[in-house]
Amino acid sequence: MPPFDPLRRRLPGGLRAEHALALVALTLSAIAEGQRLGPDGRTTPALVVTWLLAVAVCAAFLLRSRHPVAVGWFTVMGTGAYYLLSTVDGPLVLVPIAVLYALTSGGRLRVAVTLAAVMIIAVGAGALAGTGDVNGTAVFMLAGWLIAVVALGAVWHGRVAYAEEEAVLRATEERLRIARELHDVVGHSMSMINIQASAALRRLEKDPAKAAEALTVIKAGSQEGLRELRRTLGVLRHTQEEAPTAPAAGLSRLDELITSATLTEMTVSVERTGTEGPLPPTIDLAAFRIIQESLTNAARHSRARHVRVRVHHGQDLLTLHIEDDGRGTRPGTRGSGIVGMTERARTLGGTLTAAPRARGGFAVHAQLPLGGTRTLAERSTQ
Structure with a gap:
């Protein structure tokens, strides 16, 4: 069902509609009041007053x-004053009725x-007074x-x-989604570059070969970060640029992600269980x-040496466990990265917990339902 668009389904309005309604009401009132003219075409003071009232109401x-x-x-x-003075039932009442609708539809x-x-x-009082x-x-x-x-205006x-x-x-x-994408792409790339740059500086004199290797990783990481950044910003541009040829981020590129993380002198092990299939x-x-x-948090904040990633493909759930042996985080701290991960899982109808482990290190546990995202109405009710 397409979203409701008030611009395409708005009732007639604007100056043209207002002029048309005022002109119709005034014309019909003039025709009705013409019945009150005498045989010689003379007007009475009461007729002049009703004419002025009709013109004033339509002009207002x-x-x-x-x-x-x-x-x-x-x-x-x-x-009301017009109907008290006039002896004909003119259509001037259309004007206040139109004003009532406009007031209600305007809130x-x-x-x-x-x-x-x-x-x-007022009309009931006239009926009780027996005016006839x-x-x-x-x-x-x-x-x-x-x-x-x-009621129509209120609806x-x-x-x-x-x-x-x-x-x-x-x-x-959409802003939150783009903010999460930018944080994840830029944050991961910049963290890896920062770690490799520090390693290159330490090894520049003692081990130039290792320093050159770290600089090569920096170059590759910066190029990958720029590609991801362009892909994310393309959502905002809406231009007819050529679509990126690089594969979209997904678990099929998990090996590339692990490789880039291991270059920071952090050992990463991956365990896949369950029946793998297209997600x-x-x-x-x-x-x-x-x-x-x-992995970014483990390398940058936790300073972990070993990270264990477990991915379980269930029948209805995709379960992720990421554990490291680092120093974890201080109790009560919650960075924007953890908030972004939690929002991602919640948007998809899943759950995510991230907290220090009792025996040291940090653990992230996420469950993502394979049924897809929840509807906008379901999310807005929470």
């Missing part, structure tokens, strides 16, 4: 967008209900019309508000990024 309607509440009260009072429900109540009470112009049936019909108009306002909230939520989620792209990318961020 054109100012609705600038002074909605004031115009609402003026059109209701002006229309001013309390003002619209108050104006509708004033109109119903209105009766109980007319009051009932008017109340039904006003309630329907207010429309609710749909537009929901569409706007959904758009803001989608934009926020949904979102799950595949999330698993890769979680392992990537865990």
